[in-house]
Amino acid sequence: xxxxxxxxxxxxxxxxxxxxxxxxxxxxxREQGVYSHLLLxxxxxxxxxxxxxxxxxVLNPSxxxxxxxxxxxxxxxMPFWKSRIKGVSRKNYLKIQxxxxxxxxxxxxxxxxxxxxxxxxxxxFLHHIPLVVFAHELKMSVEIYTKESxxxxxxxxxxxxxxxxNAVSDYYLEHFNYPKSRSSTFTLINSKExxxxxxxxxxxxxxxxxxxxxxxxxVGGCGNAxxxxxxxxxxxxxxxxxxxxxxxxIYFVWVGAGSKQPFYELIRFDIEQFALTDRIILIPPTxxxxxxxxxxxxxxxxxxxxxxxxxxxxxxxxxKPIVCFKNAGGAPELVEEDAGxxxxxxxxxxxxxxxxxxxxxxxxxxxxxxxxxxxVLERHNxxxxxQKFLSxxxxxxxxxxxxxxx
Numbered sequence: 001x002x003x004x005x006x007x008x009x010x011x012x013x014x015x016x017x018x019x020x021x022x023x024x025x026x027x028x029x030r031e032q033g034v035y036s037h038l039l040l041x042x043x044x045x046x047x048x049x050x051x052x053x054x055x056x057x058v059l060n061p062s063x064x065x066x067x068x069x070x071x072x073x074x075x076x077x078m079p080f081w082k083s084r085i086k087g088v089s090r091k092n093y094l095k096i097q098x099x100x101x102x103x104x105x106x107x108x109x110x111x112x113x114x115x116x117x118x119x120x121x122x123x124x125f126l127h128h129i130p131l132v133v134f135a136h137e138l139k140m141s142v143e144i145y146t147k148e149s150x151x152x153x154x155x156x157x158x159x160x161x162x163x164x165x166n167a168v169s170d171y172y173l174e175h176f177n178y179p180k181s182r183s184s185t186f187t188l189i190n191s192k193e194x195x196x197x198x199x200x201x202x203x204x205x206x207x208x209x210x211x212x213x214x215x216x217x218x219v220g221g222c223g224n225a226x227x228x229x230x231x232x233x234x235x236x237x238x239x240x241x242x243x244x245x246x247x248x249x250i251y252f253v254w255v256g257a258g259s260k261q262p263f264y265e266l267i268r269f270d271i272e273q274f275a276l277t278d279r280i281i282l283i284p285p286t287x288x289x290x291x292x293x294x295x296x297x298x299x300x301x302x303x304x305x306x307x308x309x310x311x312x313x314x315x316x317x318x319x320k321p322i323v324c325f326k327n328a329g330g331a332p333e334l335v336e337e338d339a340g341x342x343x344x345x346x347x348x349x350x351x352x353x354x355x356x357x358x359x360x361x362x363x364x365x366x367x368x369x370x371x372x373x374x375x376v377l378e379r380h381n382x383x384x385x386x387q388k389f390l391s392x393x394x395x396x397x398x399x400x401x402x403x404x405x406x
Contacts, residue, residue, distance in 0.1 A: 004033065004394075005034075005037065005105055006037075006105060006393060006397075007037050007129075008022065008026060008039070008109045008111060009038075009040075009108065009109065009111060009118070009119065009123075010022055010038065010111045011042065011112060012043065013042075013043050013044035013045065013047045013050055014285075015046055015285050016223075016224055017136065017223075018111060019046055019111075020046070020310055021136075021187070021188060021189075023046060023050060025188055026038065026053055028382070029393070030053055030054070034390065034393065035054075036055075037054060037103055038054050038055070039057050039100065039123075040058045041059050041115070041118055042058070042060045043060070045285070057099060057100065059093065059096065059118075059122075100125070100126065106130070106398045107129065107393060107396060107397045108126050108129045109393070110134065110158075111134045112145075113133065113137050113146050114137070114145035114146055115154075116147070116150035116151045116154040117150040119150075119154055120150050127157065129398060130397060131154075131159060131396075132158060132162065132393065133160070133161050133162070134163075134164075135163050135307075136164055136168070137168070138167065139175075140228055141307075144228075151176070155178055158182075159396045160395075162186070162389075162392065163183065163185050163307075164187040164307045164308040165185065165307055165308035165329065165330025166185055166330065166333055167307065168185070168307045168329075168330060186380075187313070187385070188382070188386065188389065189314075189317075189380050191377060191380065191381075191382050194290075195317060198317065201294040202291040203291075205291035205295070206292050207295070212253075216250070217248060217298075217359055218250075218252075219238070219241065219253070219296065219297065219299075219300050220254070220293060220296035220300065220320075221234050221254045221255070221302060222256055222311045223256045223303070223306075223309065223311060224285060225254070225257035225258070225261045225267060226261075226262075226263055228303060228305055228306075229304075229306070230302030230303050230346075231254060233346060233348065233351075234252065234302040235252075235267065235270050235271055235280060236348050237252075237300065237351045237355070238279070239276060240348060240349070241352045241355050241356060241359075242279055250279070254281070254283065256283070256285050256289075257282040257283065257284065258282075258283075258284025260284070267282065268282065289314075290314065290318075293314065296320050297358075297359070298320060298321055298365065299311075299312070299315035299320040299321070299322045299340075300322075300324075300351070301331055302325070302351075303329060304328060304346065305328055305329055306329040306330075306331065308329060308330030308331065308334075309329075309331065312331050313380065315372070316369075316373055317377075318369075318373075319373045321358055321365055321372060322335050322339060322340035323340055323341050323342075323351055323354050323355055324341075324342055325346060325347075326342055326343070328345060334375055334376070335372070339368055339371045340368050340372065341358070
């Protein structure tokens with residue numbers, strides 16, 4: 001049995017930031033000789049991609065397709081301990097338990113504190129194994145996706161906490177008194193792989209598929225549509241910018257807002273009331289996100305709270321200047337004064353003015369976009385990051401039985 005085997009735990013395999021980061025992490029660790037198994041509470045569209053690099057167990061395989069009412073969509077966003085986890089088939093649970101126990105894991109790696117309830121209540125047979133937690137969430141997400149008692153249990157059991165930004169680290173150190181000596185702050189982005197993908201992006205994809213003129217200025221956002229991501233704020237900023245620069249073909253495009261998501265109808269309603277359905281384009285979650293983003297001129301992050309979104313790093317590698325809010329997460333740590341513009345929290349007027357300034361000053365827009373890319377490459381070296389991850393994993397692994405007994 002490989003003594004370096006790690007059990008990774010994720011709440012689902014949806015195409016979202018923490019899951020995409022985990023996909024990269026497992027792939028890169030495998031190249032370093034760290035073997036793994038992935039336990040999912042629910043499946044998702046990334047399931048096949050995960051299956052290409054690791055073995056998988058799913059507690060809640062997707063049920064047969066049923067009519068998705070608005071209420072069902074909202075329920076699908078609820079924390080899993082409040083919805084489907086308690087309905088797990090006992091037969092499936094016992095089968096998974098036996099399979100996991102047989103694999104003799106040296107470490108459990110919980111990706112996202114959204115898994116805290118699952119870990120405490122349903123994975124008691126793993127509690128004796130060393131635990132590392134990767135926290136992507138700030139206050140709002142913690143309150144939505146976990147319970148305080150579950151989170152405290154998870155943090156108390158963990159031997160090391162990884163956070164994606166200083167903003168996230170400060171939150172756990174201050175609000176949960178997590179020991180700074182057992183925490184690390186960094187994120188992982190496979191820049192080399194993303195830059196290779198950028199070389200072959202379809203730069204005409206957006207114009208060809210969404211009727212956007214070739215001379216358009218495109219301001220883009222990306223993320224699964226929800227209140228936390230500020231889709232409503234995105235629309236309000238879009239209206240102001242379009243009004244301020246009337247006569248210029250400015251389009252706002254959001255990637256990740258599809259009709260199957262619970263807030264789509266609310267977002268769409270505002271756009272229709274603004275009479276801007278031809279200028280604010282909503283695109284469902286798609287594997288073609290980079291093809292679309294390569295056509296952006298400016299990246300607008302309207303999140304009320306976002307720890308350090310992977311999509312911001314991707315936009316930076318695409319040389320897009322970034323407009324974001326103060327006190328809304330970790331993005332300002334990258335943007336600063338030279339890679340875009342940071343405006344006051346939810347200040348729609350400041351954000352629209354910042355975008356207008358970038359549009360009317362294309363040289364400044366280009367300069368800030370170039371600097372954004374440079375900063376990602378300088379601060380998030382993939383090789384150094386993976387070695388740091390590897391060091392944390394090895395430092396916290398259980399000692400192999402053969403070594404203990406020798």
